[in-house]
Amino acid sequence: MKTPEELVRAASAWWTTEIIDIKPGEIAVRGYPIQDLIGKLSFPQMIWLMLRGDLPTPQQAALLEAALVSAVDHGPQAPSISISRMAVTCGAELNSAMASAINVLADIHGGAGQQCMEMYFDMDRRMKDGASLADAVNAGLDAWIAEHGKVIPGFGHRFHPIDPRAVKMIPMVEEAEKAGVVAGNFARIGRQVEATLEARKGKRIPMNIDGVTAVIYAELGFPAELGRGLFILSRSVGILAHAWEQYQQGGRIKGPMPPSIPYTYAGPARRKLPDSI
């Protein structure tokens, strides 16, 4: 049986955080008074500070910013975007429309970057255990395929033969590597995955946006789960922009296709309920 003092201590400890300290008239984030951060930190620097507790160098922040800018949208054929737009026509407020949409950035739709990071980390561990780059990537790919099937996260794209976002960002990572901003381990692994896949398939399966942002986030020291988290922060911008555009366009109870195109019913023909029910 606990004393009231112990119960109050337990209640207070139930919600424990290292992120933010709030007292009347006072807010500090990771120890820094909020008024020192506003107008001083960029939004990506603030994101970094909130997630990790330390501050990036300007060069690290620039890489993070590029990755955040790259993934904001991929159009209304993406389920997250169409859901956001449909939600608005159902009467959902912007926060609700965004919630329904962000909720589907799940393992398959929003998880490729995270999965790619996990794959890179596995390959990196193999190198730390003594494997060469080529062997680590080979073994890592085999392990990935054995566990998850043939789709390699971060490589190839069902729509883009070459992903213009990756084309832009791969050299940015290489420059950061040369300038010593990042160590380059994951950039090398990413390039080797591409080379190995090409050797295996006889054709190029180029790195896509998920593959290159996974390189960037891994080089910057983020864990895989935050790879998805950062993608969500980025894609939320597109989800909001499309919700807002739909709001302005109007529409009520917008289905996935115009009502003039019927869906297909493939179930049983009309039947009578049995008497025994």
Added chain:
Amino acid sequence: MKTPEELVRAASAWWTTEIIDIKPGEIAVRGYPIQDLIGKLSFPQMIWLMLRGDLPTPQQAALLEAALVSAVDHGPQAPSISISRMAVTCGAELNSAMASAINVLADIHGGAGQQCMEMYFDMDRRMKDGASLADAVNAGLDAWIAEHGKVIPGFGHRFHPIDPRAVKMIPMVEEAEKAGVVAGNFARIGRQVEATLEARKGKRIPMNIDGVTAVIYAELGFPAELGRGLFILSRSVGILAHAWEQYQQGGRIKGPMPPSIPYTYAGPARRKLPDSI
């Protein structure tokens, strides 16, 4: 009866957007090739471009950035933050935890900025219709109270006697006003609301973070609904950071209080089901 050609046109037109154009190997946002934006635009500039279709000046972007940085978190006593943390302990992935949390940034918890902008816009319209600043604010406050009750969005705070975020940002707006970055109409309205409230109540009800970000977003030309949208983009950072911290802390099926503190049952005493059921 529509022809197949008409049906395909209708289907294509069903999803119409001015935001993004995607072709194989090609992505353009508001007309700009994505590769021209990555590494060039800051994340706040990209947010502005996505939401509005044009580009901010660097000075406008700086104000937007300050506002985005200011609102990222207000600790685990905020329902959105505690929900995000509880969700993780239920087995929700980060995207789901964020969705449950963002979903409650509704009219009361996440809508104060939007409501404050609506109030400012109403006062601004009264000035455009010929009222003086003092009269417009007086009449606008009366109209607000008549429709929504005594809580004035953006002014006063149940926890902070003075909001340190507002203390920092109010002079930033005033500087932007002097430098001609913003016109200052809404800054003047905001200051007048504070003055009128003080005259009415006999004590200061200082502008809080919602009141000053509402000034900034209104000065920058955002509609009220996007005031909430921008707040969500900002608070999502805290929601993610706390979800991630909870994930690292562990815990299973975390309730709102430690189990040692019982909730209060205030319903009927034990009773027997009537026979007639």
Added chain:
Amino acid sequence: MKTPEELVRAASAWWTTEIIDIKPGEIAVRGYPIQDLIGKLSFPQMIWLMLRGDLPTPQQAALLEAALVSAVDHGPQAPSISISRMAVTCGAELNSAMASAINVLADIHGGAGQQCMEMYFDMDRRMKDGASLADAVNAGLDAWIAEHGKVIPGFGHRFHPIDPRAVKMIPMVEEAEKAGVVAGNFARIGRQVEATLEARKGKRIPMNIDGVTAVIYAELGFPAELGRGLFILSRSVGILAHAWEQYQQGGRIKGPMPPSIPYTYAGPARRKLPDSI
């Protein structure tokens, strides 16, 4: 400054409910031990007990059950259903797919029943204030249209010239009226709304499922908000069934239309970023 005892009492009182009492080895719902309810109450009776604290008669429960059965699904062109299906292909678990879908049962998509009940209640108040049935309905319709526009919730259907669910349920309500199960005030109001609309428009605007379930829920004594709540409990069945069917069909990142049908881009042509950015 509160004492620890006061703080513990405040914490305990923070979560106060009349619904359920839980002690180790003991659960009571509205005062009834859970073991007395399981196997004894029907699911609709349990829903009634949970929401209201008392028990329906078997005849009342039968009406509620019919209404719950009637609204389970309206096919994949309904945004809630297509969202549930799309979510599954994004990797969402069933609970998440259901959440994204239920979330869009908002004012426009899921709120017609609630709105119709509010309209009926307003007409009923007018009768209690002395108006005749015809006058109360006339004035109630005028008031509704003045505030919400021309769409009358619960009457007419954009797809069904006559709603087969309403056709079935209207006589059920009338029988319940004759048998004295319900008082019939809202059934009369519903019929009068139909008559008045026909007189105004020169054509029949028949009561739809929302109009007749609104009659039933109002006759049974539910408040308008729970009209939406009960609709959600019913439609959740369809949302789950479609999520599960999609899960079995497979598919990855299913957009609203097949990728072979492009969406329409209506934004600016390709342009160059200005140098000043």
Added chain:
Amino acid sequence: MKTPEELVRAASAWWTTEIIDIKPGEIAVRGYPIQDLIGKLSFPQMIWLMLRGDLPTPQQAALLEAALVSAVDHGPQAPSISISRMAVTCGAELNSAMASAINVLADIHGGAGQQCMEMYFDMDRRMKDGASLADAVNAGLDAWIAEHGKVIPGFGHRFHPIDPRAVKMIPMVEEAEKAGVVAGNFARIGRQVEATLEARKGKRIPMNIDGVTAVIYAELGFPAELGRGLFILSRSVGILAHAWEQYQQGGRIKGPMPPSIPYTYAGPARRKLPDSI
């Protein structure tokens, strides 16, 4: 390059369902006209029909109904329930409050029944492969623990020494077994799990509500995923009831604990931002 006819066919086939057929004035569920089901099927029978396409016997429906009734609520210390209540005080409508709550019925909070079914199915497969009941359960438990750790889903409860819901339902399953309503394979497996756990631990780890509803759903032929689905349909009732009670109680931006109990900040002390940022 597809012809317009082919595109329309592809669009129509994109949304294919065996659940519901809708034509103007006509709705059929699994082949049965909706008007034949309303007033005839119980809500649990309708749930079964929607999820599976066939109809249960009255005895099967009774078991399903008991399971649905049993799991509606477990009080405000459950994260799903407290989230629903907090959401309402943030201004969320009932559908949104329910969505945020249902969303956290994830693997840990809402998945125990599904996991227990998967464990039972694994044991059943071992018996079909020739193992004795005792061996199948032994091996199944070992396999479960090896993959998921020591928590056995469906057995033991952190709050109830004996779960009163299980106490009531276990004999119901046994009666159904004797009456030939169910085959009893999973009831036997469930009892054996309890016996094996007692032999291993030297104390009874009694079957809880998840364990017994898993027996029922497995006996009735539901797949494991729908075990979670049915639990969600049941718990949604409690989620709605608590949302509605909170709505009536009022409150604005209700956090997890009263504001008089501070949370614990465990991060770095106040510090100055480095000049290099």
